[in-house]
Amino acid sequence: MPEVHEIIFYGRSGDGIHMIADQLVQTLIKRGFYVISYPEYDPERRETLAKVHIRVSKEPINAREPVSKPEIAVFFDVRLLQNNRETIGVGKLIVNAPSKELVSKYLGNTDAHVISIDIHGLRRAGSNYPQYVVDSVLKALFSEP
Template sequence: MPEIHEIIFYGRSGDGIHAIVDKLAQTLIKQGFYVISYPEYDPERRETLAKVHVRISKEPVYVRGPVINPEIAVLFDARLLQNNQEVLNAKKLIINAPSRELVMKYTGNINGDVMNIDINGLRRAGVDYSSHMINLILNALLNEW
């Protein structure tokens, strides 16, 4: 069985989750990895919860279904941490928050590593946040290999 790394992305519709996942997948594919991803949505409304499940391996990925125990969880809104045990069990969290203190406000203590990125601040400054986010994910992921 090939070694498969799992990532789950959480956000609200319109947050740009698919753009980030597509760029991440293309970057990993160019590096020789196999990637499978698929979205999961709440009923179609504005600001509804969106999840994207991603699996990455050095060999073809045949596992289908939701990511239950992600190694990395990426959240585009710190408020999505509340009552989300699936995410709190991840080894590494990458969260859109201006500070780690704000993350702790919603979660308390977390077992895994927490990395925060201020996407909203980057957007206000006119910076393309996607490259920053992808670099954080790649660093967290490739340190596992």
């Protein structure tokens, strides 16, 4: 059975999660991985929940169902941490928040390794925030727990 890594992105419509997830997928494919990625939307309205499910492996992937126990969860809005069952048992959380204290406020105590990224601050500074997020996910994916 091949080792399959599961990643899930959460955001609101217009956050750019599909663009960043696609950038991650293209990077992984160029590195020789098999990748399955697909979006999941709430009914089409502004500011609704959007998810992107990603599976990564060195061998072909046969699973086609939604990611339910991700290794990495990426949240583009810290408020989305509330009432999110997929975060239970996740190994690594990457959250758009200016500090880990804010993440703790919404999530409470967790065993997950939390990485906070201030995407809004990166945007204001004019940095390449999509690449920063992709690099953070790659680092979390390929580093030891």
